[in-house]
Amino acid sequence: MSDAEKRLQVKRSCTRWLSGHGESTMRERLAGLMAMPESEGYPDVYGSGDPVALLERRVAELLGKPAARFVVKGVIAQQAALRTWSDASRIHTVALHPLSHIDSDELGAFERLHPLRAVRLDGGRGFGVAELEAVGEPLGVVTVELPLRNAGFALPDWDDLVAVSHWCRGHGVPLHFDGARLWESAPYYGRPLDEIADLADSLYVSFYKGLNGLAGCALVGSEDFLARATPWLTRHGANVYANYPYALSAIDGLNRYLPRMAAYRDRAESLAHAIAQVRGAGVTTPRTNGFRVFLPGSPDALAGAHLRLAERTGTWLFNRGATTDVPGLTAVEVQVGEATEAIPDDEAARLVADLLDSAEGDR
Amino acid sequence: MSDAEKRLQVKRSCTRWLSGHGESTMRERLAGLMAMPESEGYPDVYGSGDPVALLERRVAELLGKPAARFVVKGVIAQQAALRTWSDASRIHTVALHPLSHIDSDELGAFERLHPLRAVRLDGGRGFGVAELEAVGEPLGVVTVELPLRNAGFALPDWDDLVAVSHWCRGHGVPLHFDGARLWESAPYYGRPLDEIADLADSLYVSFYKGLNGLAGCALVGSEDFLARATPWLTRHGANVYANYPYALSAIDGLNRYLPRMAAYRDRAESLAHAIAQVRGAGVTTPRTNGFRVFLPGSPDALAGAHLRLAERTGTWLFNRGATTDVPGLTAVEVQVGEATEAIPDDEAARLVADLLDSAEGDR
Numbered sequence: 001m002s003d004a005e006k007r008l009q010v011k012r013s014c015t016r017w018l019s020g021h022g023e024s025t026m027r028e029r030l031a032g033l034m035a036m037p038e039s040e041g042y043p044d045v046y047g048s049g050d051p052v053a054l055l056e057r058r059v060a061e062l063l064g065k066p067a068a069r070f071v072v073k074g075v076i077a078q079q080a081a082l083r084t085w086s087d088a089s090r091i092h093t094v095a096l097h098p099l100s101h102i103d104s105d106e107l108g109a110f111e112r113l114h115p116l117r118a119v120r121l122d123g124g125r126g127f128g129v130a131e132l133e134a135v136g137e138p139l140g141v142v143t144v145e146l147p148l149r150n151a152g153f154a155l156p157d158w159d160d161l162v163a164v165s166h167w168c169r170g171h172g173v174p175l176h177f178d179g180a181r182l183w184e185s186a187p188y189y190g191r192p193l194d195e196i197a198d199l200a201d202s203l204y205v206s207f208y209k210g211l212n213g214l215a216g217c218a219l220v221g222s223e224d225f226l227a228r229a230t231p232w233l234t235r236h237g238a239n240v241y242a243n244y245p246y247a248l249s250a251i252d253g254l255n256r257y258l259p260r261m262a263a264y265r266d267r268a269e270s271l272a273h274a275i276a277q278v279r280g281a282g283v284t285t286p287r288t289n290g291f292r293v294f295l296p297g298s299p300d301a302l303a304g305a306h307l308r309l310a311e312r313t314g315t316w317l318f319n320r321g322a323t324t325d326v327p328g329l330t331a332v333e334v335q336v337g338e339a340t341e342a343i344p345d346d347e348a349a350r351l352v353a354d355l356l357d358s359a360e361g362d363r
Numbered sequence: 364m365s366d367a368e369k370r371l372q373v374k375r376s377c378t379r380w381l382s383g384h385g386e387s388t389m390r391e392r393l394a395g396l397m398a399m400p401e402s403e404g405y406p407d408v409y410g411s412g413d414p415v416a417l418l419e420r421r422v423a424e425l426l427g428k429p430a431a432r433f434v435v436k437g438v439i440a441q442q443a444a445l446r447t448w449s450d451a452s453r454i455h456t457v458a459l460h461p462l463s464h465i466d467s468d469e470l471g472a473f474e475r476l477h478p479l480r481a482v483r484l485d486g487g488r489g490f491g492v493a494e495l496e497a498v499g500e501p502l503g504v505v506t507v508e509l510p511l512r513n514a515g516f517a518l519p520d521w522d523d524l525v526a527v528s529h530w531c532r533g534h535g536v537p538l539h540f541d542g543a544r545l546w547e548s549a550p551y552y553g554r555p556l557d558e559i560a561d562l563a564d565s566l567y568v569s570f571y572k573g574l575n576g577l578a579g580c581a582l583v584g585s586e587d588f589l590a591r592a593t594p595w596l597t598r599h600g601a602n603v604y605a606n607y608p609y610a611l612s613a614i615d616g617l618n619r620y621l622p623r624m625a626a627y628r629d630r631a632e633s634l635a636h637a638i639a640q641v642r643g644a645g646v647t648t649p650r651t652n653g654f655r656v657f658l659p660g661s662p663d664a665l666a667g668a669h670l671r672l673a674e675r676t677g678t679w680l681f682n683r684g685a686t687t688d689v690p691g692l693t694a695v696e697v698q699v700g701e702a703t704e705a706i707p708d709d710e711a712a713r714l715v716a717d718l719l720d721s722a723e724g725d726r
Contacts, residue, residue: 008412012405026402026414026607030393039389042375043577049371051389072435075600109598113476208604214406215604235472236599237438241571241578244389245608 003303007320010307014316017339018348021212021257029214033248043242051247058254059218063203064194067226068218070247071233072240075106077204077219078143078178080232083114084225085174085202086140095119095135095142097127099150101178102143113236116140125154129167142168145178146185146196152284152292152331153181158189165199177203180217184210184288187262201225207246210261210289210337211253216246257338264289264336271336274345278353282329289336293352297359299323299330305359309351315343317351366666370683373670377679381711384575384620385702392577396611406605414610421617422581426566427557430589431581433610434596435603438469440567440582441506441541443595446477447588448537448565449503458482458498458505460490462513464541465506476599479503488517492530505531507563508541509548515647515655515694516544521552528562540566543580547573547651550625564588570609573624573652573700574616579609620701627652627699634699637708641716645692652699656715660722662686662693668722672714678706680714 001009012023024032033039038051052070060068071077082102086092094110096103098120102110110116119135121127126148132139144164147153156164168175177200179185186193197203202221207213219229233239268286275293276283282294295302299321310316318332334340343351364372375386387395396402401414415433423431434440445465449455457473459466461483465473473479482498484490489511495502507527510516519527531538540563542548549556560566565584570576582592596602631649638656639646645657658665662684673679681695697703706714 004411008408023405025404026406026611027397029406030397030402030608034390034393034397039393041388042386043389043392045371048367073600073603075598075602079600107594107598109600113598214608215606231470235438235470235476237436237442237472237601239438240436243578245393245577248389 007303007307010310011316014310014314016315016342018315018317018343019319019333019335019337020339021337022339029249032252033245036248036252038251039244039248043244044247046239046241047243051251052243055247055251056218058251059205059220062193062254063197063205063220065197065203065220065222067223068220069226069229069233070216070243071219071238072216072243072246074180074204074206074217075109076233076236076238077217078102078176079110079114080229080236080238081176081202081204081219082110082116082141082143083232084229085176086116088228089140089174091138091140092116093119093137093140095121095132095139097145097148098122099148100143100145101149101180102145104150125151126156126160128156128160129163132164132167139171139173141174141176143176143178145180146182147288147290149181149290153286153288153290155185155188155287158191161199174201176200179203180206181209181288181290183258184261184264184290187265188287207250207253210264210335211250211257212337213249213253214246216243216250260338261289264340267340268334268336270345271334271340271348274349275352278349278356280356281352291334292331293318293334294324294326294329294331295321295352295356295359296328297330297356298328301359302330302332302355305355309355309358313351315351317348317355370666370670373673374679377673377677379678379705380702381678381680381706382682382696382698382700383702384700392612395615396608399611399615401614402607402611406607407610409602409604410606414614415606418610418613419581421614422568422583425556426560426568426583428560428566428583428585430586431583432589432592432596433579433606434582434601435579435606435609437543437567437569437580438472439596439599439601440580441465441539442473442477443592443599443601444539444565444567444582445473445479445504445506446595447592448539449479451591452503452537454501454503455479456482456500456503458484458495458502460508460511461485462511463506463508464512464543465508467513488514489519489523491519491523492526495527495530502534502536504537504539506539506541508543509545510651510653512544512653516649516651516653518548518551518650521554524562537564539563542566543569544572544651544653546621547624547627547653550628551650570613570616573627573698574613574620575700576612576616577609579606579613623701624652627703630703631697631699633708634697634703634711637712638715641712641719643719644715654697655694656681656697657687657689657692657694658684658715658719658722659691660693660719661691664722665693665695665718668718672718672721676714678714680711680718
């Protein structure tokens with residue numbers, strides 16, 4: 001058994017988890033989907049039919065856009081979006097943040113599969129109009145990830161986001177939102193989803209992060225945009241034969257978790273505050289339900305200590321961490337969900353302190 | 364409601380179907396997956412874990428290859444295969460039949476997303492060594508679709524297939540099988556799957572045709588080949604978060620339908636023979652469970668008459684047909700499955716005659 005498999009096994013043997021919505025067996029998830037009224041009818045055929053159409057209508061309505069299309073994987077939806085916009089303008093440059101998922105986690109797919117080139121804008125934990133102004137070359141499309149997960153779930157201030165949108169419209173450059181965690185971002189802005197989505201010409205929203213779906217996402221925009229994106233979706237392999245398990249689980253997620261996103265964000269604030277009191281620990285300021293925790297020790301040492309803690313307490317705090325720019329400091333993530341409710345702030349802080357003591361004992 | 368939606372509604376209101384394994388509601392399918400012993404554990408994470416690993420091991424073993432990788436969509440698996448082989452040889456040409464699915468049904472994806480160019484070999488309903496010899500330029504990869512569906516489910520003779528394999532090995536050109544219906548092809552050759560697969564360096568096999576899975580396929584070959592294909596699978600968006608509903612349904616399909624493929628092929632022979640006796644009807648000679656039926660009339664006229672027949676008899680014979688090279692003759696498909704068993708040959712022939720009478724009445 002690999003280390004990763006061992007960790008996953010222990011994680012699933014726990015009874016409490018600091019992040020997420022808990023662990024379910026396949027049978028439990030399938031039973032949940034079966035119990036939904038939306039599972040009564042016949043399967044979609046290549047995405048045509050309910051419950052996919054139902055999900056698409058609901059997402060389009062929530063985001064105030066004319067149309068939404070279910071896509072099995074965000075990598076597909078976003079490449080189709082970038083290619084569609086850049087083909088329309090005949091300008092094959094994509095402005096993005098170098099920490100964005102598209103640029104850092106997909107093996108350069110958009111540059112390797114399409115005649116696209118990145119223009120990397122780095123204003124620290126995001127970019128704004130100043131960085132766009134400084135580019136000095138034509139841009140085919142601008143994309144903003146909300147929140148920028150690899151920068152500790154960073155969200156731009158509302159005024160800065162509006163300014164980027166205005167800049168793009170003023171310069172005739174399409175703006176695409178990578179909204180993998182858009183559902184989780186709205187509470188920070190205190191604005192409805194459609195007001196946020198209105199700033200962009202197209203969006204991708206994910207169903208399997210905060211919404212706890214099985215997989216999949218939606219590509220959202222005008223009817224014309226989606227019609228032009230469709231051949232690229234096809235070429236990428238988006239036309240999966242039956243999509244209903246994913247669509248059902250996404251509808252369930254919209255019913256169950258979307259209304260709780262503001263509460264999850266509030267909980268992230270108090271939880272981050274409590275963990276920040278632990279000697280040696282630091283946190284990013286949560287703007288969504290997610291934040292980063294910085295802990296002394298190497299990822300290996302912390303993972304080893306954490307595994308023992310999880311076996312001893314039945315509580316899973318963090319997945320394996322990553323090194324940071326600061327030597328000897330590791331970053332782990334918290335993403336508040338339903339499971340987090342079972343662990344009070346003070347207990348979470350005590351467990352983190354316990355973890356650090358144990359990790360220190362290893363040295 | 365569109366014509367296609369209306370047809371699907373009537374199809375699902377029928378009680379008998381000449382092709383396929385019958386129509387199930389979402390809830391029925393989900394209940395079937397839940398009842399499988401393989402649904403007891405926890406979900407895979409990005410394809411890692413059972414039942415995906417179980418399925419991959421079983422497919423690799425059936426095909427006698429070192430490794431298999433579940434992929435949500437064949438379009439993804441096959442482009443990754445073609446790119447991997449052509450990158451290895453630095454020769455970016457793909458030899459294929461112009462009727463192959465890759466060339467005719469995917470909007471030229473492999474040429475639009477990759478620096479690949481087709482070399483189209485047309486030897487009628489397939490191609491052989493003669494066509495390969497005639498190319499006169501270096502080939503990066505040769506791909507053969509088994510059976511060639513758009514040519515009426517045509518299968519090459521065994522000796523011709525062996526000769527193509529030997530030619531490829533002798534010339535150092537990788538051979539890839541598009542085995543969307545490989546499960547259905549083995550009975551014609553009267554050889555085990557691994558003996559057929561041994562002719563190719565890599566294969567794609569589908570889970571949602573004869574096996575009746577929800578969706579998905581496997582890419583099969585050496586460990587090294589799959590390792591080199593993995594970055595391309597990732598860039599195409601193959602890393603779906605949870606794959607178990609598809610994997611479960613594929614395992615169920617291997618259990619339930621793979622052992623019946625020879626019987627389905629035999630049935631296709633007797634059924635095609637019976638339908639060929641109907642005045643005006645013609646058939647292709649079945650080599651798999653599938654064959655084409657040629658009927659006088661336009662696709663529109665036949666679809667209209669067929670819809671009335673289906674409503675009247677509760678029996679669904681054919682999906683909408685396509686025009687042929689012969690004016691006034693339409694081609695429809697039959698693919699024998701579990702549902703076909705409920706309709707005896709002579710009754711199928713009577714229903715086809717009934718359909719032609721009714722369509723003629725429309726003129």
